Amino acid sequence: MEMHEATLEERRQFYSEEWNKRELPDFILHTLSLREFGFDLDGTGPSHRYNQFMTVEQLAEYLQNRAPYSVFASVALYEQPSMRKGWMKSELALDIDAKDLPLKSCGCASGSVCERCIDEARRVAMEFAETMSKDLGLRNINFVYSGRGFHIRVIDDAIMTLEQTERGQIVEYITGGVIPTDVTMALGYSKVFRERLARTFERLGEEHLSKTRGLRKSVVQKLMAEKERVLGVIRGGKLDEISTLGGLGPKTFRQLLEFLVRLNSGFTDGKVTIDTKRILRLPSSLHSGVSMKCVLVRDMERFKLEDAVPKFVRERGH
Ligand SMILES: [Zn+2]
Structure with missing residues (x-):
């Protein structure tokens, strides 16, 4: 699968022939006039902010006339979206970008994507959503394929009015992005934290682990050789049994834990989640950088990249 940049001609074709308002998710359609829209008109960045559309027809007309490079809408609802004033509430959003995954099993460089790391991003998104549903009791969880990864957009009433700090705590919990304070308690580490830590450790190679400060080469090799046992312990x-297995002192053990936790939090961009005025790529629009559609995904298990390929790419004939 090759991902080319779309030309202006292709963008025009997409917005005049293929774009369909029925591909807008209901949760956006029903709140359209309360959202701030942002546009990148020519590929230089989303500098056209503070746009408001009272009807979906107005939006359609704008898209057909301007054939923008990228289209975004706010996760927030405002009384006056065109001034970004009168903040009412905001979705809880997670951005899992395949190009930024901290550990990739594919060979593609950081900053680029392939089908394999997009599939990894898909699985990470499903893990996060499962935790939100099971542990946090959230029900209205929507998935969007963003073009290079996935967005999770949660619209349960209970979370839409949360402040930044609380959103930050949620993302730390979901990702296993902080060492829990229950570490000294007899009960041990929380289940989510252990699962995330194990997932990260499982994917680690010697080359990653040797970047941990204070970890001697012999220790790295021992931990890798004993990987299955370490995973069992996690x-x-x-967790303190890792020290025994690898022969680590308490300080080195802490450094190892901090290293793993940093990787954990890299699976999503926490800045996106805490930013209650963020704009996100609009489902139904074109990601011109890769010539893929940004689409609402109803069934993550069955998602296929073909579902997001626009007509003009299929007509390119490969
Ligand atoms: Zn890749």
């Missing part, structure tokens, strides 16, 4: 919550 899943079982008896």
Whole structure:
């Protein structure tokens, strides 16, 4: 699969022939006039902010006339979106970008994507959503394929009025992005934290681990050789046994834990989640950088990249 940049001609074709308002998710359609729209008109960045559309027809007309490079809408609802004033509430959003995954099993460089790392991003998104639903009781969780990864957009009433700090705590919990304070308690580490830590450790290679400050080469090799046992210890919550397995002192063990936790938090961009005035790529629009459609995904298990390929790419004949 090759991902080319779309030409102006292709963007025009997309917005005049293919774009369909029925591909807008209901949660956006029903709140359209309360959202701030942002545009990147020519590929230089989303500098056209503070736009408001009272009807979907107005939006359609704008898209056909301007054939923008990128289209974004706010996660927030405002009384006056065209002034970004009168903030009412905001979705809880997570951005899992395949190009920024901290550990990739594919060979593609950081900053680029392939089908394999997009699939990894898909699985990470599903893990996060499962935790939000099981542990946090959230029900209205929507997935969007963004063109190079996935957005999770949660619109449960209970979370839409949360402040930044609380959103930050949610993202830390979901990703296993902080060492829990229950570490000294007999109960051990929380289940989510252990699962995320194990997931990260499982994907680690010697080359990653050797970047941990204070970790000697012999220790790295020992931890890698004993990977299965270390994973068992992490899943079982008896993390201090890692010290025994690898022969680590308490300080080195802490450094190892901090290294893993930093990787954990890299699976999503926490800045997106805490920013209650963020604009996100509009589902139904074109990601011109890769010539893919940004689409609402109803069934993540069955999502295929073909679902997001615009007509003009299929007509390119490869
Ligand atoms: Zn890749």
